Amino acid sequence: MKRMASAVGATLIALACVSGLAGAQDANAPPLAAPAAPPLSAKPAAAIGPEQTFLIGVVRQLPEPPPWIAPLQMPPDDLGIAGAELGIRDNLTSGRFLKLDYKLTSEIVPTDGDPLPAVQKLVEAGDRFILLDVPPDALLKIADAYKDRDVVFINVGATDDRLRQQDCRANVFHIAPSRSMLTDALAQFLVTKRWQNWFLMVGRTDNDKLYAEAVRRSAKKFGAKIVAEKTWDYGPDARATAQSEVPRGTQIGEYDLLIVADELGEFGDILPYNTWLPRPIAGTQGLMALSWHPTMENWGASQLQSRFFKRSKRMMQPLDFQMWQGVFAVGSASLKTRNSGPAKVKAQMLSPDYDLPVFKGVAATFRDWDQQLRQPILLTHATNTVTLSPQAGFLHQSSPLDTLGFDRPESLCKLK
Amino acid sequence: MKRQILLSASMATLAGLMLVDALPAEASPRAFVTNERDHTMTVLDMETLKVIDTIKTGRRPRGIIASPDGKLIYVCASDDNRVEVYDAATLKLVKTLRSGPDPELFVLHPSGNPLYIANEDDNMVTVVNVENNDLIAEIPVGVEPEGMGISPDGKYMVNTSETTNMAHVVDTSNNEIIENILVDSRPRIAEFSKDGKQLWVSAEVGGTVAVIDPATWKIIKKISFKIPGVADDAIQPVGVRITKDGSKAFIALGPANHVAVVDAKTLDVEKYLLVGQRVWQLGFTPDEKFILSTNGNSNDISVIDVANEKVTKSVTVGRLPWGVVVVP
Numbered sequence: 001m002k003r004m005a006s007a008v009g010a011t012l013i014a015l016a017c018v019s020g021l022a023g024a025q026d027a028n029a030p031p032l033a034a035p036a037a038p039p040l041s042a043k044p045a046a047a048i049g050p051e052q053t054f055l056i057g058v059v060r061q062l063p064e065p066p067p068w069i070a071p072l073q074m075p076p077d078d079l080g081i082a083g084a085e086l087g088i089r090d091n092l093t094s095g096r097f098l099k100l101d102y103k104l105t106s107e108i109v110p111t112d113g114d115p116l117p118a119v120q121k122l123v124e125a126g127d128r129f130i131l132l133d134v135p136p137d138a139l140l141k142i143a144d145a146y147k148d149r150d151v152v153f154i155n156v157g158a159t160d161d162r163l164r165q166q167d168c169r170a171n172v173f174h175i176a177p178s179r180s181m182l183t184d185a186l187a188q189f190l191v192t193k194r195w196q197n198w199f200l201m202v203g204r205t206d207n208d209k210l211y212a213e214a215v216r217r218s219a220k221k222f223g224a225k226i227v228a229e230k231t232w233d234y235g236p237d238a239r240a241t242a243q244s245e246v247p248r249g250t251q252i253g254e255y256d257l258l259i260v261a262d263e264l265g266e267f268g269d270i271l272p273y274n275t276w277l278p279r280p281i282a283g284t285q286g287l288m289a290l291s292w293h294p295t296m297e298n299w300g301a302s303q304l305q306s307r308f309f310k311r312s313k314r315m316m317q318p319l320d321f322q323m324w325q326g327v328f329a330v331g332s333a334s335l336k337t338r339n340s341g342p343a344k345v346k347a348q349m350l351s352p353d354y355d356l357p358v359f360k361g362v363a364a365t366f367r368d369w370d371q372q373l374r375q376p377i378l379l380t381h382a383t384n385t386v387t388l389s390p391q392a393g394f395l396h397q398s399s400p401l402d403t404l405g406f407d408r409p410e411s412l413c414k415l416k
Numbered sequence: 417m418k419r420q421i422l423l424s425a426s427m428a429t430l431a432g433l434m435l436v437d438a439l440p441a442e443a444s445p446r447a448f449v450t451n452e453r454d455h456t457m458t459v460l461d462m463e464t465l466k467v468i469d470t471i472k473t474g475r476r477p478r479g480i481i482a483s484p485d486g487k488l489i490y491v492c493a494s495d496d497n498r499v500e501v502y503d504a505a506t507l508k509l510v511k512t513l514r515s516g517p518d519p520e521l522f523v524l525h526p527s528g529n530p531l532y533i534a535n536e537d538d539n540m541v542t543v544v545n546v547e548n549n550d551l552i553a554e555i556p557v558g559v560e561p562e563g564m565g566i567s568p569d570g571k572y573m574v575n576t577s578e579t580t581n582m583a584h585v586v587d588t589s590n591n592e593i594i595e596n597i598l599v600d601s602r603p604r605i606a607e608f609s610k611d612g613k614q615l616w617v618s619a620e621v622g623g624t625v626a627v628i629d630p631a632t633w634k635i636i637k638k639i640s641f642k643i644p645g646v647a648d649d650a651i652q653p654v655g656v657r658i659t660k661d662g663s664k665a666f667i668a669l670g671p672a673n674h675v676a677v678v679d680a681k682t683l684d685v686e687k688y689l690l691v692g693q694r695v696w697q698l699g700f701t702p703d704e705k706f707i708l709s710t711n712g713n714s715n716d717i718s719v720i721d722v723a724n725e726k727v728t729k730s731v732t733v734g735r736l737p738w739g740v741v742v743v744p
Contacts, residue, residue: 094582097558355601
């Protein structure tokens, strides 16, 4: 268990000291020059209610590691958690003006462990907002164990469509985009490019099959055609034989683009330049649909990237961003509620005047029918963000963002 | 034939150069536009609306203001972490000032000193003495400080923090925050009316402009916008300018590619003017006959006739024009 509020407190004090120093330096300033600001705590801003503390927890279960990891893709030890910590820091910077405090506690659960006891530990310690990066079955077990309890869960990791559909839960918000949001984002772009004939290559895991299902659904939704489909059956590590095997495995006739469903990263990255025909790759590798990427810099994104880099000395990955969003979502609501009651915060997160500026050009908000965050999705390759979806021209009666994922009429979710 | 054209073109350039050199001190007003992606500043003659020079600046020039007498131009060179000061007549760099990290926008005290600078990366406002470059104060504010406004009497400085969604009011006599006003998402600009009786704060992602009463620091009204054929979430207010007589306000609406004209008395939107793409900041000519808008994605500025509320011309400048200021 790791409390980080004290470290942040120290930073704030350090900041205050800097201003103090500046004042000392300025003894000979001209008359116009005013003395430096004293620490803010010396004189609270406006008259405000009693101090409120928001206890936010994170439970992350380490995923099954892939059979091999490319050197550039080694996951950092603090993946995700570093984003949550930055979120707390941002919340504190904003909240101190209203005498609001935030504390983060994180629990890491091993791959073969059970995340429920970790959640129990957090709830017993008083955490009422809990970010979850756990497999879908564990998430449902946790949500059901705390049904009708005053705890808000925020899914920052699981992309499973069923969690937003038939298996949705009233005490769970979803920050992580669903697989369908990701594949819809990709499909819109490919259809815009008129690359409509897809060759789908599906990996061996259940998650790969779910991703493939989302690809098929998106193809149907946006009028693309899957001209061929294959299951990757060259083993978990085909690096040595890729140059001979991939050309043979991709001789399926004409197609515009190869879509790969490989969530673990077993083979997707060895497909480019090894295919029989010179065709681009998209999906889980190649041109990827993601919530975030280090190459994202427009709409103020570079400020978030540099804040993250300064603190963590590495680039901000999608899970870091999703955890930052989860903490920031509570923080944004807290500025309006000024009350840490989970029911009040939840109501604010769903209220019409709530929006989350997430550095993607338009505000993100929660869908009231399944509590999924609607937000633009990046399409990016390793070194560039190519575009963000929704693409121009995909219209919607209420929000173009609802062209991604399950729209209200398609929703199977009954929140309870 | 070709050679002749080239020759005459170069002669024209030469003539142009001579003309610039021969410009008398009391030339027509000049507009200065920062080009964020070109690392340059375009100088326009407001009489002819011709580009008279393009000056190389520090990297990523964004915020731009003039000294009260119009003789100096201050530019935030964001990626070089400094403020550059140019002579508005000779167009030469006079000096550079400390700025704190990643300066984006700033405001001068009405007396011309000190300079208040928003440090976007550092959650701070840096106060600098422009005479001797001394650091006067660093004021901790919210996340991603951006918009900077100052009351006409110089008593209050207002900073907006984009991710905290607040306007922080600072008492300039002691650089203490005296009030924090929660506004809508991504507040960009804080602008006082000339009589000091209104403070306007634009919220880019929230899509509104809050008009605040500085007597109580309470929001009087949130102005929202509706343009037929433009998606609501594309309407993102950024730049705000109010006429000296307090009759009209102009609001740049970002990717909506329009500037809203607002009756500053009734706070009703009167009109939407189509300008270039991603309209960002605005600047009046000294006589307030015209207001210029920087259009980031079409690399031009639009010239708006203030009295007739009409766009009269657009002029190509550098890549990603960001800010604009016009001096006599």
